[in-house]
Amino acid sequence: MFAMMEAARLEALHLAQDPATGLKAIIAIHNTRFGPALGGCRYLAYPDHVSALRDAIRLAQGMSYKAALAGIEHGGGKAVIIRPSHVDNRGALFEAFGRFIETLNGRYITAVDSGTSSADMDCIAQHTRHVTSTTAEGDPSPHTAMGVFAGIRATAQARLGSDDLEGLRVAVQGLGHVGYALAEQLAVAGADLLVSDLDPGRVQLAVEQLGARPVASEALLTTPCDILAPCGLGGILNAETVGQLRCAAVAGAANNQLASAEIADELEARGILYAPDYVINSGGLIYVALRHRGDALPAITAHLSRIGLRLTEIYAHAQADKRSPARVADALAERLLYGEG
Known part of the structure; x- marks a missing residue:
C-alpha cells in the first residue's frame, strides 16, 4: 500500500467501513498544494480491495493534474465505495459516507462519478457541506x-x-x-x-x-x-x-x-x-x-x-x-x- 502511495506521490489515504449500512470506502488525497482535494465518488463492484485501492490512487493523481492545469484552487482526490452485492438502504449507505467525509475536516470534497448520482450527493450533503454535484447545483x-x-x-x-x-x-x-x-x-x-x-x-x-x-x-x-x-x-x-x-x-x-x-x-x-x-x-x-x-x-x-x-x-x-x-x-x-x- 505504501509503495503505491509513494509511486503516485499521494499525500494521504483514508479507509472507512460501516457494517450497519455495508459501507466500505476509500478516499485518496493526492495533492493539496492549491487547496482541498476535489474529486468524484465511484460506486462500483471491484474484484478485490487492492483493485479498488489502485483505482482510487490512480484517479486521485489524475485529478491533481487536471485541477492544476485547469487553474482552480483545488488539489486532486478520489473516493471509491466498493459496491456490495446487496444493499438494504442505499440512502443510508451514502449518508454514512457523508459522515466519513466530515471527519476529514474539509481536506476532501466529493462529487458525482461512475455509479453515483446527484441524489446520492444529496444524501451525503445531509451530513457534510464538503460535497458538490447535488441536485441544487446541477449536472456538470x-x-x-x-x-x-x-x-x-x-x-x-x-x-x-x-x-x-x-x-x-x-x-x-x-x-x-x-x-x-x-x-x-x-x-x-x-x-x-x-x-x-x-x-x-x-x-x-x-x-x-x-x-x-x-x-x-x-x-x-x-x-x-x-x-x-x-x-x-x-x-x-x-x-x-x-x-x-x-x-x-x-x-x-x-x-x-x-x-x-x-x-x-x-x-x-x-x-x-x-x-x-x-x-x-x-x-x-x-x-x-x-x-x-x-x-x-x-x-x-x-x-x-x-x-x-x-x-x-x-x-x-x-x-x-x-x-x-x-x-x-x-x-x-x-x-x-x-x-x-
Whole structure:
C-alpha cells in the first residue's frame, strides 16, 4: 500500500467501513498544494480491495493534474465505495459516507462519478457541506461538453489551420450525457457528424435530431475523419487500435483514453495530434469547483473558455519540443504541483 502511495506521490489515504449500512470506502488525497482535494465518488463492484485501492490512487493523481492545469484552487482526490452485492438502504449507505467525509475536516470534497448520482450527493450533503454535484447545483455534463467543444476548436486550429468546424468530419464515440451534448454543439457548428454508441436508441436520436450518420461501434476507429472524439470508456487508444486510426487528431471527453503513456508517442509518430484527456475534459471539474465556491454561471463559462487556450499553449510547446502533447501536459502539471518537469 505504501509503495503505491509513494509511486503516485499521494499525500494521504483514508479507509472507512460501516457494517450497519455495508459501507466500505476509500478516499485518496493526492495533492493539496492549491487547496482541498476535489474529486468524484465511484460506486462500483471491484474484484478485490487492492483493485479498488489502485483505482482510487490512480484517479486521485489524475485529478491533481487536471485541477492544476485547469487553474482552480483545488488539489486532486478520489473516493471509491466498493459496491456490495446487496444493499438494504442505499440512502443510508451514502449518508454514512457523508459522515466519513466530515471527519476529514474539509481536506476532501466529493462529487458525482461512475455509479453515483446527484441524489446520492444529496444524501451525503445531509451530513457534510464538503460535497458538490447535488441536485441544487446541477449536472456538470453540459459544461464538460462545452469545454470539450472549445478544445476541439483549438485542436482544429492547431492541426488543420482553422477553428471553423463547418464541414469538418468529426466522429463521436459514445453518446452519453457528455457525448450527446457535445454532438449537439458540433451539429450547430456545422460539423459533419459520425456517431456510434452501444445503445442504438441514442444513435437513432442523433440521426433524427442532429442529422448525424451512424457508424457501427467496431468500425468507428477505422473510419476516415478529421477529428475522433472518444466520449465513452477509457483505454480506447491502445497498441492494437492506434495503428488503425484514420484521423488527423483525437480530442474527446473520455477519461484515461491512453492504455499506456507510450501510446501518446505512437500517436505523435503517426502525425495524429492528441488532446490530453484531463485537459480537454476539465469543464466538469471547473463547473463543480466554481459552483461549490458560489460563482455565477457567466464566470464559470468564462473559465471554461480557457480550456482552448491551455490546449493551444500545450500544442505550441509540443511542436517546439517535438514531443507528444500528453508528455508536455504532464510536465506542465508536475511543474505546477512540485516545481519540476
